Amino acid sequence: MQVIIPPAIRRIMQAYPPVEPLTLTPPVPPPPPRPLNLVIVFVQIFAVFMVCGLILGLNRWLGGVLLIIGLAAIVIQVMVKLRQQLQPNRRKEEEYIQALAIYAQAEKAHQEKVSRERTPQKVLAYRQQQLDELRQKVDRVTFTPSNFPLPPWLHRLKEQRQGGSWWYLPNMVVPGLESTYTPQCLYENDNKTITIVIDYADTDQSFLRDFFAQRAVIWILAKPEELDFPQLSEELERIWAAVG
Numbered sequence: 001m002q003v004i005i006p007p008a009i010r011r012i013m014q015a016y017p018p019v020e021p022l023t024l025t026p027p028v029p030p031p032p033p034r035p036l037n038l039v040i041v042f043v044q045i046f047a048v049f050m051v052c053g054l055i056l057g058l059n060r061w062l063g064g065v066l067l068i069i070g071l072a073a074i075v076i077q078v079m080v081k082l083r084q085q086l087q088p089n090r091r092k093e094e095e096y097i098q099a100l101a102i103y104a105q106a107e108k109a110h111q112e113k114v115s116r117e118r119t120p121q122k123v124l125a126y127r128q129q130q131l132d133e134l135r136q137k138v139d140r141v142t143f144t145p146s147n148f149p150l151p152p153w154l155h156r157l158k159e160q161r162q163g164g165s166w167w168y169l170p171n172m173v174v175p176g177l178e179s180t181y182t183p184q185c186l187y188e189n190d191n192k193t194i195t196i197v198i199d200y201a202d203t204d205q206s207f208l209r210d211f212f213a214q215r216a217v218i219w220i221l222a223k224p225e226e227l228d229f230p231q232l233s234e235e236l237e238r239i240w241a242a243v244g
Helices: 007-013 038-058 060-086 090-117 120-137 152-160 208-214 224-228 230-243
Strands: 002-004 165-168 185-188 195-200 218-222
Touching (some): 007 230, 120 230, 152 165, 152 185, 152 224, 152 230, 195 230, 208 218, 218 224, 218 230, 224 230
Antiparallel strands (some): 002 218
16 A cells, blocks of 8 residues: 655644744753863972072072072962862852753643643644645536446445545546546545545556645555555544544
8 A cells, every 4th residue: 555645735734823932941060170180280380490490599588589589489379270170160160050941841841831832632633734725726627427236335435534524436636647547536625725535456547646645635546455454544543644
């Protein structure tokens, strides 16, 4: 069995009512403290000793004071770096946790809004609206109903789908064909937004596929034995479940 759904119908079958996206961006955790670079520390110590060594040759007292101050500054710098690694900034962590809680609340509220706006009833109503707008943009198929009695398999489909109308062996006008096209059956829902044509799988598809695609018609091609099996009924249920 082959179910040929035009792209426009397929997009509608997968569409959901639009919901304004969440504009709040997730917070970024505070960056980790920079690691202690021992190479820079040793270079700083070496530079202090070099400078102070030159000054000691001129003024021993001043050179000693500068040596003590330089080494003390390096030690303080190293202690601050070690403290940042052992004890991260509490204030930044608390700010990040608060921002994360605010984002979680906003995301929860957004998910609740999506759930409210995308209930099964609202989804089907939105898709029906999209189908109605599509139907106004494309041409409808024209056909002449026949007077043949319905076969048993079509009686079962009609009982399965209470709404809409079924026609057996309708004569459809297809521009470009010398004679009318007569599929096995044609279905239209009550508001004419969904049209389904069912025919045998050996039907020539080259011309009719484009014809139905331009008119947003779902075309189902089945083997004769598949018309009387649950497979056709299941395929139709999938379509109706998606678009109502």
